[in-house]
Amino acid sequence: MKRRKFDARALPGKAAGQIDDRFQVATPLRKLLNKVFPDHWSFLLGEIALFSFVVVLLTGVYLTFFYDPSLEEVTYDGSYAPLRGVHMTAAYASTLDISFDVRGGLIMRQMHHWGALLFMASIVVHMLRVFFTGAFRKPREANWIIGSLLFWVGFLAGFTGYSLPDDGLSGTGLRIASAIMLSIPVIGSWVTSSIFGGEFPGTVIMGRFYIAHVLLIPGLLVALISVHLGLVFKQKHTQWAGPGRTNDNVVGERMFPRYAIKQGGFFMIVFGVIALMAGIFQINPVWLFGPYEAAVVSAASQPDWYVMFLDGSTRLMPAWELNIPIGDGYVIPPLFWPTVVLPGILVMLSLAYPFLEARYNKDTASHNLLQRPRDVPARTAVGAMAITFFIVLTISGGNDVFADKFYVSLNAMTWVGRIGLILLPPLAYYVTYRICLGLQQHDREVLAHGVETGIIRRLPDGRFVEVHQPLGPTDEHGHGKLEYVGWVVPKKMNRLGALGPAVKGFFFPLEKPVQAAPPPHVPLDPAEEPPAATTPSANREEISSGSR
Numbered sequence: 001m002k003r004r005k006f007d008a009r010a011l012p013g014k015a016a017g018q019i020d021d022r023f024q025v026a027t028p029l030r031k032l033l034n035k036v037f038p039d040h041w042s043f044l045l046g047e048i049a050l051f052s053f054v055v056v057l058l059t060g061v062y063l064t065f066f067y068d069p070s071l072e073e074v075t076y077d078g079s080y081a082p083l084r085g086v087h088m089t090a091a092y093a094s095t096l097d098i099s100f101d102v103r104g105g106l107i108m109r110q111m112h113h114w115g116a117l118l119f120m121a122s123i124v125v126h127m128l129r130v131f132f133t134g135a136f137r138k139p140r141e142a143n144w145i146i147g148s149l150l151f152w153v154g155f156l157a158g159f160t161g162y163s164l165p166d167d168g169l170s171g172t173g174l175r176i177a178s179a180i181m182l183s184i185p186v187i188g189s190w191v192t193s194s195i196f197g198g199e200f201p202g203t204v205i206m207g208r209f210y211i212a213h214v215l216l217i218p219g220l221l222v223a224l225i226s227v228h229l230g231l232v233f234k235q236k237h238t239q240w241a242g243p244g245r246t247n248d249n250v251v252g253e254r255m256f257p258r259y260a261i262k263q264g265g266f267f268m269i270v271f272g273v274i275a276l277m278a279g280i281f282q283i284n285p286v287w288l289f290g291p292y293e294a295a296v297v298s299a300a301s302q303p304d305w306y307v308m309f310l311d312g313s314t315r316l317m318p319a320w321e322l323n324i325p326i327g328d329g330y331v332i333p334p335l336f337w338p339t340v341v342l343p344g345i346l347v348m349l350s351l352a353y354p355f356l357e358a359r360y361n362k363d364t365a366s367h368n369l370l371q372r373p374r375d376v377p378a379r380t381a382v383g384a385m386a387i388t389f390f391i392v393l394t395i396s397g398g399n400d401v402f403a404d405k406f407y408v409s410l411n412a413m414t415w416v417g418r419i420g421l422i423l424l425p426p427l428a429y430y431v432t433y434r435i436c437l438g439l440q441q442h443d444r445e446v447l448a449h450g451v452e453t454g455i456i457r458r459l460p461d462g463r464f465v466e467v468h469q470p471l472g473p474t475d476e477h478g479h480g481k482l483e484y485v486g487w488v489v490p491k492k493m494n495r496l497g498a499l500g501p502a503v504k505g506f507f508f509p510l511e512k513p514v515q516a517a518p519p520p521h522v523p524l525d526p527a528e529e530p531p532a533a534t535t536p537s538a539n540r541e542e543i544s545s546g547s548r
Helices: 011-023 026-033 041-064 090-100 105-133 141-163 168-182 188-196 205-235 255-280 305-316 336-361 377-396 399-405 410-449
Strands: 073-075 087-089 249-254 322-324 330-332 451-458 464-469 541-544
Touching (some): 041 105, 041 205, 041 255, 087 090, 090 105, 105 377, 141 168, 141 205, 141 336, 168 188, 188 205, 249 255, 305 336, 305 377, 377 399, 399 410
Parallel strands (some): 249 541
Antiparallel strands (some): 073 087, 322 330, 451 464
């Protein structure tokens, strides 16, 4: 009997056929791999958050092999000589062991911390990009809400991880958290005793935070990220206005293989940057802070950057107590307002903003094209006002450090923060609004009069004028006929023709000048927007760089 020849090249195809015969996955998988994503650098911010989260998960798994979430008191006998013989908790001792005695432990700890900071920073920047470009508008309100929740869940992940080493710094943060919970009216004592297992600090909090940090919160983050990505696939990605791009299509690259290869490379870049930062820049040197002692509180205890705005709001809050004459009297402490009420207001405002803006503008249409910030000056000004508010509070969170380093009165720093918190956000709103209008006007002037060429011509009457290059057809007065459509307008001669490049670059949008069509009209006033598109988002045409 003749032996059948084994064909290794045909093996993947046969295996795929066998799998499809049983599970019928070819059609949905082909649809997934052919998914088109627009190519622009601003769309990589979400990927940075995703990839840094993966790095945090990987390094966190490694750290769990060596960390002991116990508050049992031990005597340290590890490699760090200054603390040898000092009584401390097993949690702090295991953190020191990870830093000095576990092979690769310190670099993993630092990568974990830098990755977490980058995760939160990229979420914030990504959310700002979504806000300023209007990517949260219908039909993507749900994804905006998920993004907001991701920040606050990441906030909890950061705080629980920050507390686990049980050093002097994290213990101070844990004490503040206990005070915040106690300030909640009616249920504060119950909440605190439930979480800490009695009076602060108790003996069970580290184990509970450990479970929350390595299991519950990551699980919630993975669920939110999965839903977020699922909605991106279902609703398709937004895109910038430009030649060939309309509200009913999406121009970009197919997910496989080009886009997937790019993202693989980008993940390695993010991983490398985090590893480089962990190798070069020291962060959270717990051995310098010493073990936490409930009777000791040090000055200049600073949380991570995304928590400092709450610290600042606490420092700026006047010592106003609210006395409620019920029974023997009930007092709501000043700490309740900046640490419980303020975050609650911020959460609700961020979640409700897409609906508030749509209701204010009477806007019920679906939007798949992004807006430039200058074209929506009111929203951009609101965003600038919010950023200013956040910056003032963040700086105030370190006002004791500023007062110490610059020999300034801490009381003066506090009052500067209070006054700045009232005056600067409205000022930022006004200045930003005027800048947006000025940028719009500049674009309109270029459309009307053309690009400055740098060529000076002398007229017969002796006057000197600069020659302008029109961007399109002109009328009898030499004024351009192009309308303002909310798209990039070249301002210099060397930028003429650079818009909508045909080069398939990593940081450049993919364009096809031969097939280019005039950009769609984007009305400045949403009230002037045409009626809602009858074509559902899911039916948007996908145009990729490859052959169809």
